Amino acid sequence: MTRLELRQVRKCFGPREVLAGISLNVAAGEFVSILGPSGAGKSTLFQLLTGAERGEGEMLFDGAPLDDHGSRFAFMPQRDALMPWRRILDNATLGLEVQGVPRRAARERVAPLFAEFGLAGFERAWPAELSGGMRQRAALLRTVVQQRDMLLLDEPFGALDALTRAAMQRWLEAMWRRHHWTALLITHDVREAVLLSDRIYVFSARPARIVSEIKVPLPRPRTADASVAREAAGLEAGILDTLLGATDPQLSAQRPSPRR
Amino acid sequence: MAVPSVPLSGGDTSGPSPRGGRSAVSSAIARAAPAAVSVGLLFAAWELYARYGGVRPTVLPAPSRVFGQAWENREALMDNAIPTIRATLAGFACSLSAAFLFSALVDFWPSLRRALFPLLIASQTLPLVAIAPLVVLWFGFGLLPKILLVALVTFFPMMVALVEGFEATEKEIGQMLRAMGAGRWRVFWLARLPSALPYFFAGLRISITYAVVGAIFAEYAGAAKGLGIYMLNAKNNFRPDLVLAAVGVSAALTLVLFGLTVLFQRLAMPWERAAAGRGSEGRQ
Numbered sequence A: 001m002t003r004l005e006l007r008q009v010r011k012c013f014g015p016r017e018v019l020a021g022i023s024l025n026v027a028a029g030e031f032v033s034i035l036g037p038s039g040a041g042k043s044t045l046f047q048l049l050t051g052a053e054r055g056e057g058e059m060l061f062d063g064a065p066l067d068d069h070g071s072r073f074a075f076m077p078q079r080d081a082l083m084p085w086r087r088i089l090d091n092a093t094l095g096l097e098v099q100g101v102p103r104r105a106a107r108e109r110v111a112p113l114f115a116e117f118g119l120a121g122f123e124r125a126w127p128a129e130l131s132g133g134m135r136q137r138a139a140l141l142r143t144v145v146q147q148r149d150m151l152l153l154d155e156p157f158g159a160l161d162a163l164t165r166a167a168m169q170r171w172l173e174a175m176w177r178r179h180h181w182t183a184l185l186i187t188h189d190v191r192e193a194v195l196l197s198d199r200i201y202v203f204s205a206r207p208a209r210i211v212s213e214i215k216v217p218l219p220r221p222r223t224a225d226a227s228v229a230r231e232a233a234g235l236e237a238g239i240l241d242t243l244l245g246a247t248d249p250q251l252s253a254q255r256p257s258p259r260r
Numbered sequence B: 001m002a003v004p005s006v007p008l009s010g011g012d013t014s015g016p017s018p019r020g021g022r023s024a025v026s027s028a029i030a031r032a033a034p035a036a037v038s039v040g041l042l043f044a045a046w047e048l049y050a051r052y053g054g055v056r057p058t059v060l061p062a063p064s065r066v067f068g069q070a071w072e073n074r075e076a077l078m079d080n081a082i083p084t085i086r087a088t089l090a091g092f093a094c095s096l097s098a099a100f101l102f103s104a105l106v107d108f109w110p111s112l113r114r115a116l117f118p119l120l121i122a123s124q125t126l127p128l129v130a131i132a133p134l135v136v137l138w139f140g141f142g143l144l145p146k147i148l149l150v151a152l153v154t155f156f157p158m159m160v161a162l163v164e165g166f167e168a169t170e171k172e173i174g175q176m177l178r179a180m181g182a183g184r185w186r187v188f189w190l191a192r193l194p195s196a197l198p199y200f201f202a203g204l205r206i207s208i209t210y211a212v213v214g215a216i217f218a219e220y221a222g223a224a225k226g227l228g229i230y231m232l233n234a235k236n237n238f239r240p241d242l243v244l245a246a247v248g249v250s251a252a253l254t255l256v257l258f259g260l261t262v263l264f265q266r267l268a269m270p271w272e273r274a275a276a277g278r279g280s281e282g283r284q
């Protein structure tokens, strides 16, 4: 069953075209990734979905136009966006609080999840006291407790060091196997996309078009099994070729002009 | 369904570490020591110059004389300090409320900024020496002209600090709150207001010192009582020792108010210390 469907979504910032007609869909319980070079317009797509910006084209959710932006998605922005002035517990309950859940009830709903998210004992800590990986898990916790229809994750592990990132990817894979969230993940990490996704949309450089759509038919868990991991590596190499093939002419065309 | 437990990277399990091995008292002494030494040296040099430099005490009194006279006239000084404190605090409270109100309005309607800021910037170019007598002329010797002058010097820095503070809100936090379904008010209350706190306190520390100066200026221009008028009278009576004694009282007052803002900030922003505690070993 298709939940999210985008048809020819376009977005320009003034004269700058950022999204040049994006069509994609995400089915219920499916984990879909958007893979693309940085600056392509991936985050912009999420801005459209969350209603922060308006674009052209059709955005449907369960077949109906997506106008009630607040209610469908739990959105995790590119930076963790934890509020430094709230303790981790209060950061985690933020979404419920905005929904009008009384603080007490919100805390009761969030508290049992701390162990699962590797944050047990840190309920009263300030965000500044957490490591990068823990902050990301706290941000993810804040996102999933909203119990929205779909998760929008914008490069959740982009700022982490390689080791922490690998640990977080395994962890997220395990979490997804347990919860079967419907999720749309933005990443510029090919391995991450292959590891986590059912399907991958590869974006070109700006203005973003969909260069290819790749199914990832690998069994899960993908990190634990050596033979699966080998298959994943093959897939990864193929995608990297597509990506470089699509972006290379763009990159070389852009190189002489300084970045604005 | 059983899911394999997921290993987390080692660095992840480190928690908030207990901070501060040294006792608070000894670290406070260590921090105050350089200031005490520099002030002590200044006073020593001044004392020596006043005694052996051949200047008359009616021109430059030695600090020992200033302190002695301050002690002898302590009742008069206190008596005059109280109206100054009252004017400072009342004026500052008015200015803070107004700054808060207007900065919030500007935050909600950014076009107001273009309407207000030129006026406000112009207000900051008014020389206090010229404007203080006029304000006293218009509003008399009571509390009102003092409140107005204190507000005049403190409103603008507070307003700018708050407006900039609201704007310093992380864009992603705003977008996330909107996606959660929060309206503008909610975003303001949950994100923009707390984001402005560091800016607010920076502005507060600066403005509180201006506030004391503003109150004294207003009194200088005309008042029944207050440190400003006390200084003026002492000067006219050729008593620089008493002028300096009053200056000392106003300096002490400023320091106390400054200290209060620092204390207030600590209480209002406990997470700042947690952030400082992590320091360089913080996240990547």
Ligand SMILES: Nc1ncnc2c1ncn2[C@@H]1O[C@H](COP(=O)(O)OP(=O)(O)O)[C@@H](O)[C@H]1O
Pocket (backbone or CB within 6 Å): A013, A018, A036, A037, A038, A039, A040, A041, A042, A043, A044, A045, A206
């Ligand atoms: N509010 C905005 N106004 C103008 N340009 C923007 C705005 N937001 C994003 N852009 C531009 O859109 C392009 C894509 O940005 P973004 O979606 O953040 O890329 P990605 O997430 O793929 O790295 C960038 O060139 C950026 O400068």
Ligand SMILES: [Mg+2]
Pocket (backbone or CB within 6 Å): A039, A042, A043, A044, A078, A154, A155
């Ligand atoms: Mg981005």
